[in-house]
Amino acid sequence: MSVSVLGSGAFGTSLAISLTGNGSVTLWSRDQDQAHHMQTARENTQRLPGVALPADIKVTSNIDQATKADVLLIAVPMQKLRDALQAQASDLAGKTLVACCKGIELSSGLGPISVIQQTIPDARPALLTGPSFADDIARGLPTALTLACADDSLSLTLQHDLTTANLRLYRTTDMIGAELGGALKNVMAIGCGAAIGAGLGESARAALMTRGFAEMQRFALMRGARPDTLMGLSGLGDLVLTCSSELSRNYRFGLSLGRNIQFDTHTTVEGVATARAMTEIATAEGLDMPISTTVADLSSGAYSVTEAIRALLNRPLKEE
Ligand SMILES: NC(=O)C1=CN([C@@H]2O[C@H](COP(=O)(O)OP(=O)(O)OC[C@H]3O[C@@H](n4cnc5c(N)ncnc54)[C@H](OP(=O)(O)O)[C@@H]3O)[C@@H](O)[C@H]2O)C=CC1
Ligand SMILES: O=C(CO)COP(=O)(O)O
Numbered sequence: 184m185s186v187s188v189l190g191s192g193a194f195g196t197s198l199a200i201s202l203t204g205n206g207s208v209t210l211w212s213r214d215q216d217q218a219h220h221m222q223t224a225r226e227n228t229q230r231l232p233g234v235a236l237p238a239d240i241k242v243t244s245n246i247d248q249a250t251k252a253d254v255l256l257i258a259v260p261m262q263k264l265r266d267a268l269q270a271q272a273s274d275l276a277g278k279t280l281v282a283c284c285k286g287i288e289l290s291s292g293l294g295p296i297s298v299i300q301q302t303i304p305d306a307r308p309a310l311l312t313g314p315s316f317a318d319d320i321a322r323g324l325p326t327a328l329t330l331a332c333a334d335d336s337l338s339l340t341l342q343h344d345l346t347t348a349n350l351r352l353y354r355t356t357d358m359i360g361a362e363l364g365g366a367l368k369n370v371m372a373i374g375c376g377a378a379i380g381a382g383l384g385e386s387a388r389a390a391l392m393t394r395g396f397a398e399m400q401r402f403a404l405m406r407g408a409r410p411d412t413l414m415g416l417s418g419l420g421d422l423v424l425t426c427s428s429e430l431s432r433n434y435r436f437g438l439s440l441g442r443n444i445q446f447d448t449h450t451t452v453e454g455v456a457t458a459r460a461m462t463e464i465a466t467a468e469g470l471d472m473p474i475s476t477t478v479a480d481l482s483s484g485a486y487s488v489t490e491a492i493r494a495l496l497n498r499p500l501k502e503e
Contacts, residue, residue: 184254184344186205186206187209187211189249189271190267191211191217191221191242192231195258196321198311200321201350209249211249212243212244222241231317234321246271256281256311260451261285262289265301268299276305278306279337280299281341282299283311285312285369287464289459289460294366296359308332310358311352312417313329318430328352329361331358331360332354353415359407360409363406368422371391371478372425372437373433373434373454373478373481374437375427376438376441377441377478379438392423399418402464402470436452458479473498474495477495
């Protein structure tokens with residue numbers, strides 16, 4: 184099996200490292216200088232410092248070379264996915280494309296699978312998602328992920344090809360559920376970070392995670408997901424990880440909001456655009472999503488943390 188990872192950020196680099204024992208691995212960067220630096224320094228100093236790139240990984244900025252592989256993992260941020268696919272559309276036609284991003288596209292309200300289907304209609308799409316920090320994967324720590332794919336035979340092949348000694352993949356055919364679990368947990372992680380950053384305590388975080396999970400289920404079921412998918416790695420599993428660890432960028436962004444301090448605007452924080460997308464869809468569908476709406480307002484600066492707390496606590500009392 185040969186695999187190329189398109190997108191040399193933290194996650195793409197970690198997946199390339201993890202897959203080196205399984206066959207030939209190419210890591211593609213859109214930036215020629217960055218690709219050259221990684222190829223010679225054997226480290227992604229910009230996005231995943233401190234982890235050596237195994238000698239077997241070929242790093243390139245040549246898309247023709249990269250797209251020769253049997254399987255292409257697409258590891259770019261959700262809001263960049265459409266542009267990234269469109270820019271390479273002719274090279275990607277007919278390929279097996281495994282999206283590795285988590286989010287809802289703000290301009291369309293679609294998840295990664297649908298964006299692939301729109302931009303590269305004859306591609307064979309799948310999604311890799313679930314609780315995993317790039318650093319953990321790169322260091323070979325045990326991780327379990329969800330592989331979502333509608334085509335059973337392709338799904339079995341990918342599960343076999345992408346599983347490693349430390350990376351265990353579970354299959355599902357519920358692509359909508361897997362997409363939304365990964366997308367929506369980032370929104371809740373921002374909320375939890377804000378609560379902890381503002382000193383509201385662990386009980387507040389538990390309440391936000393639980394009621395946030397109820398919102399995730401409500402939203403995902405409305406869009407046709409299966410309830411059990413949300414209970415799995417791509418939903419509950421990733422929610423627990425992301426809402427409780429400072430390794431998460433979404434959680435750290437929330438912490439900065441709660442503490443009223445600046446956050447590096449170059450850092451990828453998927454939950455900000457997804458909160459906005461989720462809120463717009465929920466409003467159009469008449470779905471009650473108070474935490475997501477509050478996170479969207481908090482992230483955009485429309486609400487202060489004090490206003491956000493007031494908005495959530497002053498809602499009418501209801502049954503659980
Ligand atoms: N980091 C993690 O622990 C995990 C991340 N993910 C998901 O993976 C996705 C990517 O995240 P991550 O790798 O961490 O992000 P990073 O911010 O570390 O890297 C993003 C990468 O995408 C590249 N990129 C951006 N736009 C384009 C484009 N149009 N064409 C080609 N390449 C592009 C960037 O290139 P450039 O440097 O040139 O801008 C950069 O290499 C996200 O959806 C995230 O939720 C999932 C699980 C874990
Ligand atoms: O998706 C992740 C963990 O599963 C990574 O989370 P962040 O994007 O918040 O760092």
